[in-house]
Amino acid sequence: MSEFTVELRDVVKRFPTPEGGEVFAVNHVTLQIRNGEFFSMLGSSGCGKTTSLRMVAGFEWPTEGEVYIEGRAMGHTPPFKRPVNTVFQNYALFQHMTVYQNVAFGLEMEGAGKQEIARRVGHALEMVQMTGMERRYPKQMSGGQQQRIALARAIVKTPNVLLLDEPLGALDLKLRKEMQLELKALQQKLGITFVYVTHDQEEALTMSDRIAVMSQGKVMQMGTPVEIYERPNCKFVADFIGTSNFMEGGVKSLENGRASVFVPILNAEVTGYAAENVSVGDEVAISIRPEKIRLADKAGLTQNCFEGTVVTTSYIGSDTRLHVDINGLTLKVWEQNKISSLDPAAYYTVGQKVWLTLFPENTLVLPKD
Amino acid sequence: MLKRLRENKSSQGTLLISPTLVFMVGLLIIPLILTLIISFGKRSADGNVIYTFGLHNYIRILGISSDCPGGQAICFDPLYANILWRSLTLAFNSTVLVIALAYPLAYFIARAHPMKRNTFLFMVLVPLWTNFVIRVYAWMMLLRTQGVINSLLGWLAGLVGLHFTPLEMLYTPGAVLVGMVYEFLPFMILPIFTSLEKIDNSLYEAAADLGANPIRTFFRVTLPLSMPGVVAGTILVFIPVMGTFIVSDLLGGKQVILIGNLIQRQFLDARDPTFGSAASLILMAMTLIVTFFYTRKFGFGEEIVAA
Numbered sequence: 001m002s003e004f005t006v007e008l009r010d011v012v013k014r015f016p017t018p019e020g021g022e023v024f025a026v027n028h029v030t031l032q033i034r035n036g037e038f039f040s041m042l043g044s045s046g047c048g049k050t051t052s053l054r055m056v057a058g059f060e061w062p063t064e065g066e067v068y069i070e071g072r073a074m075g076h077t078p079p080f081k082r083p084v085n086t087v088f089q090n091y092a093l094f095q096h097m098t099v100y101q102n103v104a105f106g107l108e109m110e111g112a113g114k115q116e117i118a119r120r121v122g123h124a125l126e127m128v129q130m131t132g133m134e135r136r137y138p139k140q141m142s143g144g145q146q147q148r149i150a151l152a153r154a155i156v157k158t159p160n161v162l163l164l165d166e167p168l169g170a171l172d173l174k175l176r177k178e179m180q181l182e183l184k185a186l187q188q189k190l191g192i193t194f195v196y197v198t199h200d201q202e203e204a205l206t207m208s209d210r211i212a213v214m215s216q217g218k219v220m221q222m223g224t225p226v227e228i229y230e231r232p233n234c235k236f237v238a239d240f241i242g243t244s245n246f247m248e249g250g251v252k253s254l255e256n257g258r259a260s261v262f263v264p265i266l267n268a269e270v271t272g273y274a275a276e277n278v279s280v281g282d283e284v285a286i287s288i289r290p291e292k293i294r295l296a297d298k299a300g301l302t303q304n305c306f307e308g309t310v311v312t313t314s315y316i317g318s319d320t321r322l323h324v325d326i327n328g329l330t331l332k333v334w335e336q337n338k339i340s341s342l343d344p345a346a347y348y349t350v351g352q353k354v355w356l357t358l359f360p361e362n363t364l365v366l367p368k369d
Numbered sequence: 370m371l372k373r374l375r376e377n378k379s380s381q382g383t384l385l386i387s388p389t390l391v392f393m394v395g396l397l398i399i400p401l402i403l404t405l406i407i408s409f410g411k412r413s414a415d416g417n418v419i420y421t422f423g424l425h426n427y428i429r430i431l432g433i434s435s436d437c438p439g440g441q442a443i444c445f446d447p448l449y450a451n452i453l454w455r456s457l458t459l460a461f462n463s464t465v466l467v468i469a470l471a472y473p474l475a476y477f478i479a480r481a482h483p484m485k486r487n488t489f490l491f492m493v494l495v496p497l498w499t500n501f502v503i504r505v506y507a508w509m510m511l512l513r514t515q516g517v518i519n520s521l522l523g524w525l526a527g528l529v530g531l532h533f534t535p536l537e538m539l540y541t542p543g544a545v546l547v548g549m550v551y552e553f554l555p556f557m558i559l560p561i562f563t564s565l566e567k568i569d570n571s572l573y574e575a576a577a578d579l580g581a582n583p584i585r586t587f588f589r590v591t592l593p594l595s596m597p598g599v600v601a602g603t604i605l606v607f608i609p610v611m612g613t614f615i616v617s618d619l620l621g622g623k624q625v626i627l628i629g630n631l632i633q634r635q636f637l638d639a640r641d642p643t644f645g646s647a648a649s650l651i652l653m654a655m656t657l658i659v660t661f662f663y664t665r666k667f668g669f670g671e672e673i674v675a676a
């Protein structure tokens with residue numbers, strides 16, 4: 001068997017538009033999802049997440065490229081012959097069947113015996129903590145409960161891969177947080193591969209082993225949550241995940257992965273980590289996260305250190321969030337309140353002169369997209 | 370008066386339903402009671418009603434006769450029982466046939482591209498713009514011995530050099546069945562279409578995802594979820610087929626007499642409104658009983674399926 005449970009090789013999906021043209025829902029996507037992994041596809045609305053997932057499930061067929069499941073090319077294999085199961089965003093429960101019948105459906109299709117069905121349905125309902133609900137109809141349950149039944153219906157078949165399309169999208173925030181933890185625990189307990197579609201970056205960061213960040217039908221970056229957050233490979237990812245400050249400039253020199261970038265607005269050179277596909281002479285975006293800027297009331301290093309003025313401050317308890325102006329460029333700076341103090345002098349005030357240090361290891365030099 | 374009305378919710382309700390109430394009482398309940406009273410009466414020699422109370426009309430319909438060829442005191446005369454039975458079986462057969470034809474059509478329309486869907490629905494409705502009787506006449510034109518179908522078949526037979534005897538199609542039970550099916554098909558297509566259209570595409574996908582092939586998906590998901598449409602369509606078709614007399618009159622002639630024709634003749638030809646009233650009430654009772662058991666068995670399913 002292949003090392004990868006699910007693989008997309010150079011997959012393209014085009015849809016015809018009513019005007020007679022075509023749209024690229026998925027544009028040359030290559031993904032490799034490992035066995036037992038919690039893999040998320042993250043991106044804003046319309047970026048092709050659902051379409052990618054549907055091609056794995058078999059509800060759509062790629063226009064170009066190939067989907068592999070457990071090493072087998074899927075071609076035009078229909079959904080009912082694929083070893084994957086799906087949890088639908090709207091749950092798609094059968095309204096005319098009880099909870100028991102819903103969960104048993106997939107096992108009946110396999111031709112399992114009555115006793116085996118009863119045992120496995122019981123077990124699946126236990127896994128999602130819905131024991132005792134067997135005789136209810138979906139209409140008689142809350143959204144959260146229906147969500148669990150949809151989950152039970154999919155895992156009862158013990159697929160190697162579970163596909164989930166924004167399964168928590170319809171739940172309120174509190175329930176969503178609870179279900180995130182539960183889903184993650186369930187995935188670890190079952191040891192099966194989850195392919196999870198979401199547009200909620202926090203959800204993706206907290207749950208996933210690896211994330212593919214998508215935009216306009218393309219995978220922009222694939223990596224662990226830490227890699228995605230700490231080492232975004234392009235401006236889009238740095239901007240989409242978390243908060244970043246951006247400056248524009250041109251690469252002057254490049255050595256050992258460090259780039260020196262001349263930033264016209266600062267009239268100075270800034271050094272930082274160069275992303276892979278950056279070379280000398282490129283117009284680039286410099287990205288630094290607000291919590292990674294060092295703030296001081298006197299000048300520090302000469303390199304990457306700039307004088308500025310505090311424009312606004314807002315105290316939010318754990319942090320104080322400031323806007324600092326340097327030559328007309330406003331940077332966001334988040335200072336952690338590490339020391340408890342009631343003294344106003346312990347905090348920065350509007351109009352105060354400050355020095356910002358952008359440590360090279362916190363400063364990313366990224367291709368502009 | 371107005372003030373009291375404004376404050377009293379229940380008299381507001383009464384006011385709101387009063388037009389319907391007047392209509393129902395005036396045009397449904399009262400005529401029904403009159404029919405019942407008349408059905409107990411006797412026909413006078415000049416065709417008027419003599420108001421008495423007797424069950425003689427009902428006894429006559431059920432075929433219990435004292436005018437026996439063998440001279441017995443009492444015997445069974447199947448004349449009217451046959452008509453009742455014929456009406457019932459014809460209504461049953463028509464409904465089954467209509468379902469068999471309407472379901473695939475409704476399914477096809479429901480799964481068609483939304484742009485084409487309206488065109489198809491329009492085509493289903495177009496015949497209803499023509500008068501009912503005219504449509505039945507059109508079938509006479511088709512089915513007659515010198516009609517369109519026989520001419521066409523004769524021409525085809527001529528082409529291959531065969532001898533052709535025109536088929537006797539008009540004035541047969543088959544002609545009535547065809548006419549009924551044709552007339553009432555739209556009333557089955559529309560409700561089935563409506564309930565099929567309500568089924569979310571993701572349910573088909575979920576079934577496939579769980580390992581059901583298209584055939585099993587149809588029987589386990591599509592069909593049960595569209596049953597409310599089939600039930601509604603059945604009621605819309607069965608009841609009028611039981612009572613209509615135009616189709617059987619024009620396409621069945623004297624060969625196929627249904628209870629509708631019987632009732633019509635009592636009022637117009639035989640001039641016996643008392644017997645006609647009794648037959649009407651028997652028809653109503655039969656329809657009610659069948660509908661009652663049918664909905665008891667299949668339910669309306671609405672409480673589960675209604676979105």
Ligand SMILES: Nc1ncnc2c1ncn2[C@@H]1O[C@H](COP(=O)(O)OP(=O)(O)OP(=O)(O)O)[C@@H](O)[C@H]1O
Nearest residue numbers: 015016024025044045046047048049050051052199
């Ligand atoms: N059946 C279809 N016919 C035509 N265009 C489609 C179809 N399905 C998707 N698209 C288009 O493909 C693109 C990607 O759609 P997709 O549903 O994959 O996005 P998504 O990332 O899941 O977005 P969301 O977060 O809003 O669910 C969109 O521009 C969409 O309009």
Ligand SMILES: [Mg+2]
Nearest residue numbers: 049050051165
């Ligand atoms: Mg989507």
